[in-house]
Amino acid sequence: MKFTPTTTLFFFCAAALANPVPAPTIVSCLTDGGLNVEQSPNWQTSTTPFNARFHYTPKAIVYPTRTSDVSKAVQCAVQHGVRVSPLSGGHSYSASGYGSQDGSLVIMFRDMTEVSYTGDGIVTVQPGAHLGDFALEIYKYGRALAHGLCPHVGLGGHAGFGGWGLSSRNWGLLIDQVVGADLVLANGTAVHISPTENLDLFWGFRGASPSLGIVTQYTMQTHEAPATVWGLTAPKEIGIVANVWQGGKDIEMAGYYMGNQDDFDRVITSLLSATGPPSATYVQERGWIAALTEADGGAPLATKGTAEPHDxxxxxxxxxxxxxxxxxxxxxxxxxxxxxxxxxxxxxxxxxxxxxxxxxxxxxxxxxxxxxxxxxxxxxxxxxxxxxxxxxxxxxxxxxxxxxxxxxxxxxxxxxxxxxxxxxxxxAGWREKYYAAITRDWQEFRRKLRKDDFVVIRNCPPVSKMKRFKLETILHSPEAERELQKALHAEPHQQ
The missing domain is CATH 3.40.462.20 (Vanillyl-alcohol Oxidase; Chain A, domain 3)
Structure with missing residues (x-):
């Protein structure tokens, strides 16, 4: 029997209706791209933030191992209109790494923790490295950096908005030690930024990188690790934290001095003459790693295989x-x-x-x-x-x-x-308090990005008035421009 073309088309359509092709989802987009994806209603461990006051359920969690994986994940999110949030250590005070709302795509850098020392004091590090593990790794080469005190903090989030540590008065913030980075923009494009490449992006990246994109690798200029550090319970060589605890009867002044004992004695004598004699003083010479450990109350710097802290x-x-x-x-x-x-x-x-x-x-x-x-x-x-x-x-x-x-x-x-x-x-008034000094420069910076057809990913808290965590494609289309103007005149929702 010979089928006519019309009859053949009829049977083809009937078969298609009987077995409809599932509509593509962001999860299918991610898995089709060969990415490691977690999607489960019982993923309590993966989605428990540092601050137990918050809990958000993502649409999915993706675990990249390279920059191209991050690019694919961002492209899938753009295609399906899902907000993206990178998470390096999960130590955010507001659980912003989980998107600050339900339904985000979390890009978790659990499997991107590599640290490589290239010589000449240069180190490359992926954003999932924890500060404690990072400090231990570069110390193997006799190197050190100024960074935060808590070992479990992820390097990516910490560097995103500055990165202060007790040695910052001597060496600068963590961003001041960054000499290059690999960055994925909101259209999935990967770029390298440095003082000689994409200079405008390099400017914005140092202090507001979550408003630009997702960093997949940092290049940093390290320092020779001090042989000894004098701890104390100023000049730039001294780092100080004064703690007032509940009850308010005692004030503890702690920190360390990067120098020799004679200079330390001179500095501490001058300091105590201004503060008054303490009820007790504890001073001891420490090696660099011992000083870092003591600065966080004695917690081990190594975090691999240990439970994540919660509060x-x-x-x-x-x-x-x-x-x-x-x-x-x-x-x-x-x-x-x-x-x-x-x-x-x-x-x-x-x-x-x-x-x-x-x-x-x-x-x-x-x-x-x-x-x-x-x-x-x-x-x-x-x-x-x-x-x-x-x-x-x-x-x-x-x-x-x-x-x-x-x-x-x-x-x-x-x-x-x-x-x-x-x-x-x-x-209240978070934009003024977080960013006031750079608002004008940031507006000029954004104009340059739009002019050059860059695409910007927004993370929390954004410098501009763009809605938090929403991927905005800034192109020369009327639809995108209308969305942009609408967002610019809307106050972001605070979670």
Whole structure:
């Protein structure tokens, strides 16, 4: 029997209707691209953030092993209109690595932790490396960098908004030690940035990289690790943190001095003459790794194979400008507050005063417009941290806000900033506090990106008014331009 073309078409359509082809999804897009994808309603371990106050369920989690995997993942997200959030260590104070909302594509850098020393003091490192493991690895070559104190913090997120450590007054912020990076933009394009390649992107990357794209590798200029460090319970060689703990009866000043004993004795004598004699002093010579370990309270630097830490807390920061130090009146008000205000049940707190500026600090020696980091000329960064071992108390957030307000209410003419690595998802006026000093330069920078048809990925918190975590393709199309203008005039939703 001979079928007519019409009959053949009829049977073909019927077969297609009987066995419909599943509509493509972002998961199928990722798996078709050969990516390692996790999608499960029972992935509690993978999606439990550092701060237990938050929990978000992603659309999927992808585990890249190379830059091309990240490019494919971003392209799939663009095709399916899914928001993207990279996660290097998961230590964000607001769980922003999980997207700050349900339904995001999380690009988790668990399998991108490689550290390679290339000689001449240069090291390359992938964003999933934890700070503790990174410090141990480069120390094998007698090298060191200025970076944060907590071993479990991922390098990618830490470097994204500055990266401060006790040696930063001597060596600068972590971003000041970066000499190049591989970056995936929001259309999946991979570019290399450095002082000689994509210079505009290199400017924005140093201080606001989550507003530009996803970093898949850093190139950093390391320093010779000090043979010894003098710990102490200024000049740039000294790094200091002053801690005030719940109860407020004791103030602990800790840090280390990168130099010899004679110079240390001279510096500490001068310091104590200003602060008054302490009730107890603990001073000891340490090697570099021992000093890093002690700076975080003795926690081992190695994190591979160890459980991820978790806490239930709310934290805020206050960046204090050099021109307006915290006044005695404001400090007295702070003491009055934490000694008289009712403390919510099951809650404890601490305040950490970190010395960033002063003297010839390497942080402030960088020109304020040389990078997208906004707080070059500030003296202290203060962290206010309230925590609980139970459920977060209803008055817990208000109590921590009260600690900060006791200072700012008595210094109303001072323009305080805030440090984005201590991310506060409930911060009022966050754009002004996080980015005020670079807003104008950032607007000019964005105009250059649009002119050159670059595509920008938005992460939290964005410098501009673009909605957080939404992939925006900035092209020369009327539809994209309308979406852009709409986003520019809308206040981002704060999770």
């Amino acid at each position: 239930t807390f709310y934290a805020k920061s206050l960046v204090v400008p050099t021109y307006s130090p915290i006044t005695k009146v404001a400090l007295a008000a702070l003491v009055q507050y934490f000694t008289t205000a009712p403390l919510p049940a099951n809650m404890s707190w601490f305040i950490q005063f970190e010395l960033w500026g002063g003297g010839n600090s390497a942080i402030s020696s960088v020109d304020a417009r040389a990078t997208a980091y906004p707080h070059r000329h500030h003296h202290w960064t203060c962290q206010f941290y309230g925590r609980t071992t139970a459920s977060w108390p209803s008055q817990g957030t208000a109590y921590v806000n009260g600690l900060v307000n006791s200072i700012t209410d008595h210094m109303q003419g001072t323009r305080f900033g805030a440090y984005a690595n201590y991310l506060d998802p409930e911060l």
